[in-house]
Amino acid sequence: MFNTIQVICASEKDKLILRGIFKNLGADAVFASDLNDALAVFEKARPAAVFTADGGEPPVEIQLREIRRVAPFIPVIPLLKRRDATRAVELMKAGAMDCAQSPWTEEELRPLYRKAVRLTGTPLELDSSALRRRRRSAALALAAFFAFAGFSGGLYYGYKKYSPKASHPHTFSLPYAHPTGIVIKKDAVLISDWFSQGLYEHSFKNFNITKVTSLPQVTPAAMTASQDALWLAGVNGVIERRLLDARYTQVSRTPALSPVPDGACFDGLYFWTVHSASGVITKRMPGDALTEMKKFKYPGKKLTAFTCDTRFLWAADPDLKAVVKMSLDDPERILVRSDLDAYASRTLKITAMAARDGRLWFAGEDGGRGLAFYRDEPK
Amino acid sequence: MNLNSADSYIPAEIKTSLDLPPLWGRLGSLSPGEAELVSHFELPRGKVIALSFQLGRSAFEEIRARIKKVLRDEDGYYNYSLVFLDPAQAELLRAAIAGTLPPSV
Numbered sequence: 001m002f003n004t005i006q007v008i009c010a011s012e013k014d015k016l017i018l019r020g021i022f023k024n025l026g027a028d029a030v031f032a033s034d035l036n037d038a039l040a041v042f043e044k045a046r047p048a049a050v051f052t053a054d055g056g057e058p059p060v061e062i063q064l065r066e067i068r069r070v071a072p073f074i075p076v077i078p079l080l081k082r083r084d085a086t087r088a089v090e091l092m093k094a095g096a097m098d099c100a101q102s103p104w105t106e107e108e109l110r111p112l113y114r115k116a117v118r119l120t121g122t123p124l125e126l127d128s129s130a131l132r133r134r135r136r137s138a139a140l141a142l143a144a145f146f147a148f149a150g151f152s153g154g155l156y157y158g159y160k161k162y163s164p165k166a167s168h169p170h171t172f173s174l175p176y177a178h179p180t181g182i183v184i185k186k187d188a189v190l191i192s193d194w195f196s197q198g199l200y201e202h203s204f205k206n207f208n209i210t211k212v213t214s215l216p217q218v219t220p221a222a223m224t225a226s227q228d229a230l231w232l233a234g235v236n237g238v239i240e241r242r243l244l245d246a247r248y249t250q251v252s253r254t255p256a257l258s259p260v261p262d263g264a265c266f267d268g269l270y271f272w273t274v275h276s277a278s279g280v281i282t283k284r285m286p287g288d289a290l291t292e293m294k295k296f297k298y299p300g301k302k303l304t305a306f307t308c309d310t311r312f313l314w315a316a317d318p319d320l321k322a323v324v325k326m327s328l329d330d331p332e333r334i335l336v337r338s339d340l341d342a343y344a345s346r347t348l349k350i351t352a353m354a355a356r357d358g359r360l361w362f363a364g365e366d367g368g369r370g371l372a373f374y375r376d377e378p379k
Numbered sequence: 380m381n382l383n384s385a386d387s388y389i390p391a392e393i394k395t396s397l398d399l400p401p402l403w404g405r406l407g408s409l410s411p412g413e414a415e416l417v418s419h420f421e422l423p424r425g426k427v428i429a430l431s432f433q434l435g436r437s438a439f440e441e442i443r444a445r446i447k448k449v450l451r452d453e454d455g456y457y458n459y460s461l462v463f464l465d466p467a468q469a470e471l472l473r474a475a476i477a478g479t480l481p482p483s484v
Contacts, residue, residue, distance in 0.1 A: 023405030084400075085392045085393070086392065089391070089392045098403075098405075101405065114453075114454035115456055305410075
């Protein structure tokens with residue numbers, strides 16, 4: 001700390017007292033006998049503060065004015081000869097930093113000396129408590145906002161990161177509304193429609209119709225295929241076997257089966273039909289006559305579509321709102337039941353299924369409009 | 380932060396009792412309900428004092444306040460947190476401060 005101070009004091013006795021005090025305080029005191037002497041050495045001494053003894057000539061008020069004229073911001077501390085608050089306040093109004101009272105002692109002057117290097121102004125507030133409340137409210141609101149933002153962000157981040165991905169099946173609208181069978185070929189999807197009595201071949205890329213085959217003699221109720229054959233089950237109970245050529249040439253036909261099957265599939269070894277109304281699943285020999293081998297009772301609630309692959313039987317069950325997986329060896333036991341999100345639509349009726357390459361394909365109608373979609377096989 | 384301030388610390392006369400000569404100090408901050416007083420005189424917490432000071436063109440005489448908190452700084456000065464006791468005096472202070480502050484406040 002810069003410790004040079006100037007002391008204006010005419011009395012030798014007072015000088016002696018003050019010299020000892022300021023020495024003890026660690027100040028480098030430069031004494032002047034009067035104002036003229038003080039101003040003469042002021043520029044050279046460059047004191048941090050001026051202490052001036054009251055009662056001399058000129059009066060302290062004039063000393064204050066002159067000193068402040070030379071150094072407007074220098075702290076000036078009058079040393080009063082007696083405790084006079086009114087005079088002290090007047091001197092402070094005139095520019096004194098503070099006033100020391102008599103008797104001048106080290107204890108009395110220590111805070112004044114140490115404080116003398118700092119001086120600014122009084123802050124004014126119209127209503128500090130209200131301001132503080134507003135500040136507190138603003139701080140709380142800000143904290144609440146950041147807490148909410150952080151919580152929401154964390155929640156959103158956690159939701160995005162940890163919640164299971166919603167399965168959005170790829171859905172395609174069909175320009176016909178009564179699909180009864182669906183077959184997945186290498187580069188196309190084949191769908192039969194009973195109302196228009198046709199086979200619609202859709203492109204795999206954009207699901208546009210690439211070919212329509214009219215079936216004037218057949219009203220298809222179910223359809224399935226193998227590597228080299230296509231089976232069409234008619235509403236009369238007859239199942240036709242056709243080639244997978246351009247015209248789906250008929251090869252053979254069964255006698256009318258009873259009950260009339262409305263679902264069919266070939267697992268690579270056996271042929272399966274289903275009568276959805278009774279929930280009867282029939283295992284058949286894959287010959288031309290599709291001779292019945294064994295009947296099973298569907299173990300779910302309601303079966304509306306049916307298919308199989310080389311490992312499992314699959315069924316769509318609107319009452320369970322699920323896809324049901326069954327064993328080929330024991331179709332009366334459900335292996336897996338997996339919720340089907342598409343059943344969120346109450347008007348959806350799934351009427352055909354196919355399984356290929358780990359995907360399950362569905363065709364049906366929803367509110368009078370045909371649609372097809374697929375999802376991954378449940379594990 | 381409220382940056383409104385007087386051009387210097389406001390000097391104040393401090394009356395502690397009728398029997399003793401008054402003391403002095405400066406107002407570190409001032410609001411209608413509270414003030415901070417800086418003085419090298421020591422006063423006890425809880426004591427009721429009367430302040431006289433001038434704010435702008437208004438002179439306030441014997442504004443009664445209670446010392447709420449006392450802190451001594453490293454220089455040896457005492458910083459007193461004061462609460463004004465008389466609502467009528469506080470209202471006068473409010474008007475004076477409002478008149479002292481610039482119109483934009």
